[in-house]
Amino acid sequence: MGTYKRALPWILGTVAMLVLTLFAVIVFIKLGVQEPYRFHGATYDPPRKTPELVMTDQHGKEFRLSDHSDKVVLVFFGYTFCPDYCPATMSEVTEILAMLGDDAEHVEVVFVSVDPARDTPERLGEFVEFFNPDIYGLSASEEQTARIKADWGVIGEAQPVKDQGSYYLVSHTTTLFSVNTDGNLGPNWAFGTDPELVTEDIRNMIHN
Amino acid sequence: MNRRTLGKALALATLSVGIKIPGAIAQHQHGDSTPEAHDHGEGTPMVGMTSGTGAVFMTIENTGDTPDTLIAGSTDVAKIVEIHTMEMEGDVMVMMELEEGLEIPAGETVELKSGGYHVMLIDLTRSLDKDDEFALKLEFKEAGEVEINVHVGTEPDDDSSYEFDDLVITGVFSRPAPMLGRHDGTPEVMPEGTPDH
Known part of the structure; x- marks a missing residue:
């Protein structure tokens, strides 16, 4: 009995030390380990250098993607005859820019036409500016457009003309791409991704 | 460049159907660029040279025990209305007209939504601005022609609800x-009769 009584303070002390140490270790770990931001969009691993893009904007001026390397650039491939995904994405981009608030000044938006046969610069301008006056509507010759599509891994194919020879639709990739300020492609987002998640990703690109 | 110009010129020439450009819009003069409407009647645009497209979405429930089919539509805001479907092949969207119409099976609900079925508006006669509204007539094989009001926005209008015979549209x-x-x-594409550059 006597032995225990003498040992008790030591036992208590040791337990207390252990608890304190454990506590300290947990706190240290939590503070020390910074979880890196995980993008909601799909990222390239290894990182992929941004392909150059040289096209004509809606004002007839040359647009060179590398001139905008200090901004986060959102790139979408579509065409103006498109009734669903293209206007939908442009509407969403408008929402995203609004949610970004002041951060929006670090973002450019580019709509690349995969239908140069119909999409003249003026037509593209009318289309994109309906959604937001700052969106660039870009077009290029058929050959240049083909090269650009290849560079970005994008599909944009005219479907057969409807039997009455009236119109044709274009099948195209509906992913929204982004270009980071470090010369590499940023994450891309499938059509339908929650605009709030896209906004979060973009904010992260701007501030990191 | 030449071949492209020729191709475009041929396309314009052969498709002599034109689009009636509302007076208010024809501010941009391209010489004699207001083509006459083709006498086969309204609705056949030149190859894609339309004033834009739009899409109408809705949910159609068939509460009856016979199937019905949505076969056509018409509206003042577009020259042509067609029923379309869209399918994703990977991350590529492929769209096609449902020439037989869209069947609404008995007792079932069919959703017309983004990335799927939609009523396509071709050759808009005016821009569809947010909070705008327009009337749309839909033609069903059984229920006949019905008229609904379409609200322009980015989400389905939960207040909209229509009943026509056994069909409930929301x-x-x-x-x-x-x-x-x-x-x-x-500039390269000039209507017939104008000098080449």
Whole structure:
């Protein structure tokens, strides 16, 4: 009995030390380990250098993607005859820019036409500016457009003309791409991704 | 470049159907660029030279025990209305007209939504701005022609609800879409009779 009584303070002390140490270790770990931001969009691993893009904007001026390397650039491939995904994405981009608030000044938006046969610069301008006056509507010759599509891994194919020879639709990739300020492609987002998640990703690109 | 110009000129020439450009829109003069409407009647646009497209979405429930089919539509905001479907092949969207119409099986609900079925508006007569509204007539094989009101916005209008015979139509909306005023303003493509550059 006597032995225990003498040992008790030591036992208590040791337990207390252990608890304190454990506590300290947990706190240290939590503070020390910074979880890196995980993008909601799909990222390239290894990182992929941004392909150059040289096209004509809606004002007839040359647009060179590398001139905008200090901004986060959102790139979408579509065409103006498109009734669903293209206007939908442009509407969403408008929402995203609004949610970004002041951060929006670090973002450019580019709509690349995969239908140069119909999409003249003026037509593209009318289309994109309906959604937001700052969106660039870009077009290029058929050959240049083909090269650009290849560079970005994008599909944009005219479907057969409807039997009455009236119109044709274009099948195209509906992913929204982004270009980071470090010369590499940023994450891309499938059509339908929650605009709030896209906004979060973009904010992260701007501030990191 | 030459072949492309020729191709475009041929396309314009052979498709002598024109689009009636509302007076207010024909501000951009391209010489004699207001083509006459083709006498086969309204609705056949030149190859894609339309003033833009839009889409109308809704949910259609068939509460009866016979199937019905949505076969056509018409509206003042577009020259042509067609029923379309869209399918994703990977991350590529492929769209096609449902020439037989869209069947609404008995006792079932069919959703017309983004990335799927939609009523396509071709050759808009005006821009569809947010909070705009327009009337749309739908033609069903059984229920006949019905008229609904479409609200322009980015989400289905939960207040919209229509009943026609056994069909219940809800969540009707159309996304904002621009009317594109110019009809191919590129200098290389001139209407017949104008000198080459």
